[in-house]
Every structure is written in C-alpha cells, then in structure tokens.
Amino acid sequence: MELLKQRILQDGKVINGNILKVDAFINHQIDPQLAFGIGREFYQRFKDTAVDKILTVETSGIAFALCTGYHFGVPVVFAKKQTGWNMSADVYKGRVYSFTKETEYTISVSRQFLSTGERLLLIDDFLANGQAMLGLMDIAKQAGSHVCGVGIVIEKGFQPGSRILRNQGIHLESLVVIEAFQNEKIIFKEA
Amino acid sequence: MELLKQRILQDGKVINGNILKVDAFINHQIDPQLAFGIGREFYQRFKDTAVDKILTVETSGIAFALCTGYHFGVPVVFAKKQTGWNMSADVYKGRVYSFTKETEYTISVSRQFLSTGERLLLIDDFLANGQAMLGLMDIAKQAGSHVCGVGIVIEKGFQPGSRILRNQGIHLESLVVIEAFQNEKIIFKEA
Numbered sequence: 001m002e003l004l005k006q007r008i009l010q011d012g013k014v015i016n017g018n019i020l021k022v023d024a025f026i027n028h029q030i031d032p033q034l035a036f037g038i039g040r041e042f043y044q045r046f047k048d049t050a051v052d053k054i055l056t057v058e059t060s061g062i063a064f065a066l067c068t069g070y071h072f073g074v075p076v077v078f079a080k081k082q083t084g085w086n087m088s089a090d091v092y093k094g095r096v097y098s099f100t101k102e103t104e105y106t107i108s109v110s111r112q113f114l115s116t117g118e119r120l121l122l123i124d125d126f127l128a129n130g131q132a133m134l135g136l137m138d139i140a141k142q143a144g145s146h147v148c149g150v151g152i153v154i155e156k157g158f159q160p161g162s163r164i165l166r167n168q169g170i171h172l173e174s175l176v177v178i179e180a181f182q183n184e185k186i187i188f189k190e191a
Numbered sequence: 192m193e194l195l196k197q198r199i200l201q202d203g204k205v206i207n208g209n210i211l212k213v214d215a216f217i218n219h220q221i222d223p224q225l226a227f228g229i230g231r232e233f234y235q236r237f238k239d240t241a242v243d244k245i246l247t248v249e250t251s252g253i254a255f256a257l258c259t260g261y262h263f264g265v266p267v268v269f270a271k272k273q274t275g276w277n278m279s280a281d282v283y284k285g286r287v288y289s290f291t292k293e294t295e296y297t298i299s300v301s302r303q304f305l306s307t308g309e310r311l312l313l314i315d316d317f318l319a320n321g322q323a324m325l326g327l328m329d330i331a332k333q334a335g336s337h338v339c340g341v342g343i344v345i346e347k348g349f350q351p352g353s354r355i356l357r358n359q360g361i362h363l364e365s366l367v368v369i370e371a372f373q374n375e376k377i378i379f380k381e382a
Contacts (some may be wrong), residue, residue, distance in 0.1 A: 029268045029304045030253075049351035059249045059269070062221075063257050070223035077220045078250070113220045 001041050002151070002173040005188055008176065015186045026125055026153065027060035032183060039067025042123065042151040045173040046072075047147050051121045053077060053114075055140065056109055056148060057096075057132050064153055067125040069141060072121070077114070079107040092142045094135035099128070107135050123134035127152040127174060130161030154178065157189050178180075192232050192366040194380055195344070198225060199367065205375045207228075217316055217344065218251035229366060230258025233314065233342040236364045237263075240313045240339050244268060244305075248298055248323050248332065255344055256314040263312075268305070270298040270327060283333045285326035292317070297328050305334035318365060320344040321352030328359075345369065347381050 011020040025031040037099050042064075054076040056065035062078050069076035079094070084104065085098075091108040098105065098150065133150055140147050155162055155174035165172050177189035216222040233255075243269040248254035250267070253269050260267035267293040273296065282299040289296065305311075313327050324341055331338050338361065346353055346365035356363050368380035 023301065024304070025266075028271070028301055029266050029269065030257060030260070032257050032267055033264065036261055057353070059271075062250065062253045063267075066221060066223050066226060066254050066257060069221070070227055073224065075216075075220050076254075077222055080219070080250075110214065110219055131200060 001038070003037060004034070007031075008154070008186060012186065014181050014186060018181055020154070020156075020181075020186065022154065022180065026035055030063050031132045034061075035063045035067050035090070037092050038064050038153060039069075039071050039142060041175055042068040042121075042173070043071035046121055046151065046171075047148050047178050049121070049171070050119050052118045053120050053145075054123055055109070055114075055120045055136055056123045057077070057081065057136060060126075062153075064125060066125050068121065068151065075113075079109045079139065081087075082106040082108055082160040092139040094138040096131050096135040098131065107132070107139070109143075111143070114140065114145050116144035118143070119148040120143040120145050122150045122151075123152075127161040127172075128153045128159040128163075130164045131189060133161065133165060140175075149173065151175075192229070194228060195225070195362075195367050199345070199377060205275050205372050205377060208375070209372055210266055211345070211369065211372075211377065212343065214319035221254050226254045227233055227258045227261075228382075229255050229344060230260075230262050233259040233312075233364070234344045237312055237340050237342065239310070239364075240362070241310050242339060243309045244311050244336075245314055246270070246300070246305075246311045246327055247314045248272065248327065251317075252315040255316060255342075259312065259314050259342065265303075270300045270302060271331065273297045283330040285329040287322050287326040289322065295368070295381075298323070300334075302334070305336050306334035307329065309334070309336040310339045313338055313341045314343075315341075318346045318352040318356075318363075319350040321355045322362065324352065324356060328361075339381050340364065342366075 013023045054069040057079045108186040124135040149171040155177045179189040180187045202215045220223045237265045244262040248356040340362040348368040370380040
C-alpha cells in the first residue's frame with residue numbers, strides 16, 4: 001500500500017536502530033482517513049473470501065479492525081488483555097508471550113461472540129513474532145470457528161511471524177513489509 | 192439518537208438491576224455501521240464548533256472517537272491507561288478514580304500529540320461519574336489546549352458526571368441518556 005509506505009517514511013521514526021515508532025498516526029494518535037483507507041484496502045484484498053466477523057486484540061488493532069468491518073459490513077470483536085488467568089468461565093482464553101516485554105499475558109473473548117463454523121478475518125497493526133495472532137487462532141479453534149485470513153498493517157519481515165502463519169496455511173496479507181532497518185533508514189520489501 | 196435507543200432496547204442487558212451491558216455492539220463486539228453513524232451524529236451536533244483533534248481514553252472510546260474524527264477530518268488521540276505513576280517524562284498524566292473498581296489508575300498522553308491552543312473534542316462510550324473525562328480535561332489543561340466539547344454515547348443521567356461537566360461550562364452532548372432502571376427495564380430521558 002503505497003500511501004502507507006509514504007506515511008511511514010514521512011512520520012515514522014526508527015529508534016535504537018531496530019524499533020519503528022508509528023505512534024503519530026497508527027497506535028497513539030490515529031489518522032482516521034488513513035485508517036479508513038486501510039480498512040478499504042483489507043476489503044479489496046479479502047473480498048473474494050467469505051468473512052462473517054473481524055477479530056482483533058485491544059488496543060491498537062481496534063481502529064483498523066473497525067474500518068475493515070465497516071467495509072465488509074460485519075461485526076468486529078476485540079479480545080481483551082488480562083493480567084491474570086482467572087476470569088469468568090464464559091470466555092475463551094489464549095496465552096500470548098510478548099518477546100518485547102518478556103512476559104506472558106492472557107487474552108479473552110466472550111463465548112457469546114464467537115460461533116461454531118463462523119469465518120473470522122484477523123486484523124492487527126503489527127506482525128513480528130506472531131504470538132498475538134497465534135493466541136487469537138487458538139481462541140478461534142476453541143470456538144470451532146475458522147480463520148479465513150490474517151490482515152496486518154505493518155509486517156516486520158525479518159521476524160518469524162509471517163513464516164509461522166504461512167506454514168499453518170493461513171492467507172496472510174500485510175499492507176507493508178519492512179525488510180530491514182539500515183542505520184535509521186527503513187527498507188521495504190517490494191511487492 | 193433514536194437508532195441507538197432501539198439498539199440498546201434490543202441488544203442491551205440490565206444486570207443486577209443497575210448495570211447496563213452493551214458489549215454485544217459497543218464495547219467488546221462493535222457494530223461498525225452503528226459506530227460510523229454515531230461518529231456522524233457527533234459531527235452533526237458539534238459541527239458549528241471548531242475542532243482540531245479528538246481525544247479519548249482506551250479502550251472502548253477508540254471506535255467512536257475514530258468515527259467522529261473521520262467525519263471532522265481531524266486526528267484522534269487516545270490516552271493510555273497505566274498501572275503505575277512512573278513513566279516517561281514525555282507524557283502528560285492524569286489520575287482517574289474508578290468507582291466501579293474502587294481503585295485509581297493513571298492515564299497518559301505523549302506531549303507531542305497535544306499542543307497549546309488546540310481545540311479538543313472529548314469522546315467516550317459511557318458517562319457515569321465523569322472521572323475519566325475529568326482526567327482528560329486535566330491533561331488538556333496541562334497541554335494548554337482547550338476542551339471545546341464532550342460527546343458521550345450513553346450517559347447514565349442518574350449519576351453525577353453530566354452535572355459535574357456542565358457546572359464547569361462544558362458543552363456536553365450525550366446521544367442517549369438513561370434516566371433510571373425500573374426492574375430490568377431501561378427508562379430513557381426524553382430529549
């Protein structure tokens with residue numbers, strides 16, 4: 001997605017040589033016009049797939065999941081992050097390991113919002129190690145629903161997440177793929 | 192907003208006689224078409240006000256803030272909830288007391304995303320005791336920005352939040368106001 005690449009080059013910041021900060025337009029301040037365009041782009045890429053519901057994780061996936069759901073005309077569900085494992089029995093739970101924070105957390109979705117046989121499109125802002133997506137896929141499996149695709153705004157192509165998902169046969173669409181950081185420069189993978 | 196009232200009557204649930212659950216379409220599962228309509232309605236109600244930016248708090252305010260920002264064509268910023276008071280010096284911080292959870296938490300916004308003189312429209316899904324809005328107003332004050340309005344999806348009219356905000360001269364628009372729960376029935380305040 002060319003518009004997104006340009007915006008990353010313009011407003012993204014590379015910190016310590018390997019961390020991309022996009023909090024000016026993606027995950028603290030959000031550009032709603034861009035978010036809406038991102039939702040439209042996910043719709044274009046998955047429009048030949050039957051999608052019943054969009055599933056994401058709080059917090060920064062919500063805006064893009066919402067805009068995608070708007071274009072598909074389907075409900076959006078966001079998994080909640082919890083600090084503990086103990087919670088209501090009425091939820092599906094998944095464990096997510098965060099390599100950044102070196103800690104594990106729990107995500108949960110109310111059982112009433114996922115149904116057997118439902119076709120889920122998973123959306124998130126970043127894909128790096130793929131742990132959050134694996135947590136959502138585990139929840140989808142518990143619900144007996146089917147993950148028909150994964151849409152990612154920014155993929156870090158040099159981390160293993162995309163390989164892990166594709167090895168499981170997942171239809172993955174990343175709007176931009178970052179191949180490397182060279183000094184403070186962002187190298188995109190050409191489509 | 193008649194459509195929202197009807198949806199609350201259809202899909203909302205009153206629990207223990209005084210808690211309204213709207214997680215089927217507002218704050219766990221979201222109906223994107225409804226969220227977009229809510230954004231349009233906030234735009235209609237505040238369109239004669241100069242608005243530079245939308246400000247909300249994670250998590251459940253994000254969808255409605257985003258859709259409002261889309262209609263105004265302005266950026267959306269969401270304050271982050273933190274467990275501790277210690278954090279980066281580059282943020283404005285506010286304290287929020289939660290009557291529901293009987294605990295205080297901290298919200299923060301990066302200094303770079305709020306500017307002196309900027310006109311902020313605050314958006315949230317619920318208004319009850321008004322503590323989250325007071326926390327955002329405190330952050331706005333620290334930034335030297337101006338709160339030009341507060342837009343709320345569902346106001347609990349029997350709790351003090353709306354009175355507290357109006358006493359401070361805030362232009363408050365609530366899309367629906369709940370006057371009371373009678374048994375399991377929701378009584379709306381007529382506009």
